[in-house]
Amino acid sequence: MIIPLTFMGGWATAIRVISWKVYPLAVNTVLLTVLGFVVGLALSFRSTTAYERYNEGRKYWSQLSLCAHNLGRVIWIHGTEREGDLGRQDLLAKVTALNYIVAFAVAMKHKLRFEPYTMYDDIAGLVDHLDTFAKEATEKDQPTPPRVGRLKATGEYLGVSFAKSNPQKLLKKASAPVGNLPLEILSYLASYIDDMIENGQLKVPVQQTLAYNNMAAMNDVLTGCDRISHTPLPLAYSIAISQITWIYVIMLPFQLEAALKWIAIPATIIASYIILSFVHIGSEIEDPFGYGVNDLPLDSYCHEIAADMSIISSRRKADTDNVVKSGNNRVLFPLSNLAYPVWETRSQRVIRDELKFKAETIMRSKYSPNAAPATSPQQVMPVAAEQKGDKAV
Template sequence: MYGSVIPLMILPLALVGTWATAITVICTYLHNIAMNPVLLTVLGFVVGLSLSFRSSTAYDRYNEGRKLWAQLSASTSSLARLIWVHVDEREGHEKEDVLDKVAFCNMLVAFSVALKHQLRFEPFTCYDDVDPPGPPSPAHCARRSRGGATAPIGLEGLGLGDGLKHGGAESATTAQRPLGNMPLELLAHCSAYVKRVIDNNTFPRVPYQTSALNTIALLHDIQTGTNRIVSTPLPLAYSIAISQITWVYILLLPFQLFNTLGWATIPACMFAAYIILGIALIGQEIENPFDDGVNDLPLDTFCDQIRRDVHIVTSRPASDADSFLQREDHAVLWPAHGGGYHDIRTQSLESIRKLLARRVVP
């Protein structure tokens, strides 16, 4: 039953079974009010088109949401790696520069977490998985997160949500929709950091600067795209029409099946309703892929993965290429030659090229 829409179908199926039983009893003992089954074919075509449209539309939204989050994960780890490796650490200010780079990477992780909460319409100025845990100030915290599955990220003191705090505690604690725009604030802080490292010449190369700023712009595009999915559901007129067409078809089934099936009309109607309503409810279930249901995208897991990737990037200093390319235990020409880098280096260039040719497997 986990992840199934069957619990949502119990009451509708009971209603269909009761309706089919009543029509069968009337046709059997009182008066035969059955119809020609040709209507079943005509309406079935319309219902099939309606459910196909609803399901394909819902899955397109689900699939687009997954693509955007995959893009967010790739962009975040790429930007963290770019800053961690290519931003220089000034002599005499190494500790400050390292901590600043870590803070920048923390903001990238926090962006994904804040975007998750924004997409779930959780009123906020802070969350357990963004700010360090501790007793919240009423003027600072609107409401804690529902899940809290993601590990906390140290962002205290960045001034996020300060504009809301000046509005007073009551407006934050009674909010029924997201307040402010924490993901956008975090991107603004990231842009400010990139500007600073460009100005102090620790990030001097123009291609790297362009790549960093373009990635921040891409993160903003991802935020806009995910918000577009959430704020653009299937138009209400379509939802109402599809629901009405589906239920008219189901309620007419007993009239069209009785002459052929007799008392078997009851289980036949319930089975048909199970298929039709199941497809309709699945489309409704995945229409918003960013909620915290079992059939929605596992955003908590995605945020944890982004956090782990960034922590791996920052877990060691940016490596000098010579430190891993020219290791003695680096068997560069394996399997043609088992020696290490310095052993192979003593050979002539012609010998090295012959060894490279031997590595080709016919």
């Protein structure tokens, strides 16, 4: 934005000096109304289209997080482990499968950033043992992370379009096929699910269906993000919107000259900043998968998925009977602090009365937060009456 605004400041100054010293260049302000309507429509379309792409990309990554949770839970909780040495092998295989889920997310992040190799620190340890096209290309090309020179970095900071780096540079320089790493990882994950079913580790058909459905949803996420990344705004729209916007801001000094005189210079700069900002924002968030401050935080999303998989695998499958019957299980909290062993001595009738009272208390507190707390039936019912009620039940 620095160079365009500097140009507009110089342009407005030139128009003002010529009008003052040589010949008045002021024109009727009706052009502000006519062109302003057209520019407003163009900028609205540009901003709306760009934000839709940004928002759609965020939804896809949220969907990926959901699929990772579901698939990780199916593998870790519902996948059984066999006896003896096979059980140890099954445990390590389940951990590897969860690593596949993390590797899929990280590989998709790099793919969307046009980084097709496997030498990156966050993915090398997850996929080095897999036979993939990306691994073969990495071993053949021995690529190094691209470095941005000071001159190019300055040009990018100033917003010079021809100074921007081509994000597909690594793809074009690759001497071997780089393949589709996320898709290949998904194939290894599907093979593992097949092996679990064949070994009898995933016996329930609903669990098998859930695993396959979530893998299909992960593939859908990959395809959707590829569509956003590889389908930019049509060139005709981009050129037309840019031309209309620049015609409008270039005409501003002529229309503000008669009314504002020297104030037309800062007024033109401010108006240009506002108008050109919308164009810049549209181009900035059109592809939301890069490294910019306005792009989606893909590194954070991948780290979150990796942390979630580690959380899932940090505990073995819970013993439900011991958990439910724990002395710390306050089953009717916050109505009562009594633990499970106490409630186990009560009758079903008493427990159901308490559950009904709990619902009434919660609804009463929702609509009357300042109302005095009601008294639990257990606090007014004598033990003898409870025993009598037990006999009646």
